[in-house]
Amino acid sequence: LTLRRNLLKKITNTTFFGLRNLLHLDISANQIKEIDTGAFQYFNNLISLDISCNVVLGYTTRTLHPLLFSPLNSLTELFIHGVAGRRDSVYPNKTLIQMAHLQSLSVDGLNTEFGPELLTLRNLQHLEIGSNQFCKLRNIPVTFFENVPFLKSFYLMECYSLTYINPAAFSKVNLQTLTFQSLPNYDLYDALNVLIGLQNSSLTVLRLVHLYNNTFECKTLRADHARYLSNLTLEVLDLSDNWLIYISSDFIDLLPRSINKLILKDNRLASYHYSLSNFTVLYNLSMLDVSYQNMKTRKQITSYEYNIYVSNNIDTSHDRDCEANPPMGLDKTTKPLESRPRLKIIKASYFNGFGASIILQYQQLKLCLSYLDIYNSFFSTVYIGKFPLPKSIKKALMASNYIRQINVGFFPRNNSLEKLDLHDNILGPSFALDVNGTIFERLEKLLYLNIKMNLISELPKYFFNGLVKLQWLRLSNNSLQLVNTRFSNQNDLKYIDLSDNAIIWIAKDVRDDLDGIAFLHPLYIDLTNNPLPCTCSMLDVLHWMEGTKAVFINKDILKCHFDDGSEEHIGNMTLRLQTLQRWCATKSIIIVICVASMAVIGALVGFALLYRFRWRLRYIRHNLMTRFAGFKPKATLDNGFKFDAYLLYTEETRKFVLRDCVRELEEKRGHNLCFEDRNFMPGSPIVSGIVSAVNNSHKTVPVVTPEFYEGDFSEYGVKMAVMEEIFKKRLAL
16 A cells, blocks of 8 residues: 555554555655554554655654554564654664564664664664665764674665764674665765775675765776775675776776676766776676766866865875876786686666677677677667677667668577667668568567667568567657558567557558467557548558457557548547448448439430430431431422322221222322332331331321221321421421
8 A cells, every 4th residue: 555645644543444454555755743553553464664754753752652563563674764853863762673573674864873672673684774865874883783783784875974984883793785875975985995894794785876075076996996895705896876987907806706796887987998808807797787977967176176175085196087088998908718707798878889899809708698788889880780799699779879770790690689679770761771671580589679769761561571589569759651561470479569650551461460460369559649540541440450359559549630630539449430431431422322313313314305305316217217228219299209198097997098098089189199008118117118208208197097096107107297397397297
């Protein structure tokens, strides 16, 4: 339970009622003034309690009652720093003795000693004094540890008033870990000299961090500074953030051979002073950390401040002005190896040029590195082109090195690389030209690849073909618009970071590849901060995102861009897809309906016109046929027509026409008649004959009876006569 940084003022007997299974409780950084005696009565199982940084509480029997911690039978960690309050406070010894199983204690630094009551705390092994600048300690006398003799670890930090530590004080304890940090009036040289009190002790971890005088900071380390280190069996030595500008080879030579971790980060060392061979004398060394050199900007000292510093320090012969040229560096000649170096890990980020020296000396020193961190160390394309990466390296961090190109030979065959970080370089243009994926084709064991922030605007289709075991891929903060790089060989892929790009499309074959991976195991994809278009053109991709088994990180807050330039969060993908489908479907339906409607209307109008003018069309058609077929005879009468009349009749009036009409009109009156049974050419279409007869007759005379229109061609003949009148402008009927 964490209640840190609230406004709690009082902890009562019922505040934590019922929390009997609580293991960890943090009520630090509140305004607690009072804690009832029975406040922790339910915490029989509590392991860790933090009531630190309640500055108004105080180390008094009223606020920390002697029986306050008595129920805490299982407590092993207690943090009560930042609680003491008054300068004349004393440690709450009677309260602390109630916790027989206490192993770790963090308290304020007071100008007093621990009481004899603490001799009963036989399990107390870790003591931390001064966390968060709560330290008024001015010195550590010889009797400081008398009542805490079972300590194994001592941590002293941010004691700004501390000026002296009696070396004999450490004879009362058998420390294994000692940490001095942020003691501005007790510098690095003082801390190295106090080690005389730890000679032939069990000390294995020594951390001397941020120990320098603010008026004159630069430090050098020589052989005399290691005189009390050589007799220790140290395994870890941390000299971080001490404003070191130079470490002599003699100092390195005198360090204990038992050291396996050497930490020199956050100083002012220069790579051209160093040779990796100087550290090979520490044949048990497995980790070297020289990162973050030349990174701080401190105020420039004046000559007046320098003179004050010199006058107040006995030994200044090894110090140098920060702006002056430092002494010549370590001996760069390769020393005979006492045994094969065990160095596995090198951290040299923000250490200009040191990464190149590692690659150059690797084979000569017969190293077997597994971890190399040369982040922001100007390990440029020059070195990547000339020298291969050691085969044994499993993790390589080469970010922020202005690398523009990686040659194929940089990654040797049968290498062990599992993690590669190349972010914040300029590799995008060269990646775009690698159409066959040759750059990474030898990284068969690679699990993690980070190439974000590389000005990547496009990647070839088969760029990742060689990364058959890839699980994590980071491509964020680039300029990718189209994702068309295949993942058909990456069946183990678990996470793809494509955030902060300009992605507007994911190719169909890429989607199929990702679906295949997601079918095998969970696959997480990050597309946040991309201008995904919520338009009909993107409908396929959005539909895939909604239905795929791949998991999209922050799916509901992905950005959705519209054609008018506006944007909003996608929100619920299903609802967004339904809305977009309706909009796109409506748009498509409108287009289809419009086209279909126009076609239907056109067809109807056409049919209507055809029906409306069917007789005219028939007349024209058959008239043309008769004209072109040679059926138009020459005129034989004075009126220009071959016949005086064309008689239309049916079967019922056939005898009347052939007998009575012919006798009356032709024989008696002399008219020339045309009728079907006599004048139509046998075998020719009747409709053509009717049109020809109408055209060649002065008049068309229908013999009308009640059954006239029941004839097969009666109406047709009449209509053709009407059309003749319309087109020829004569009375034909």
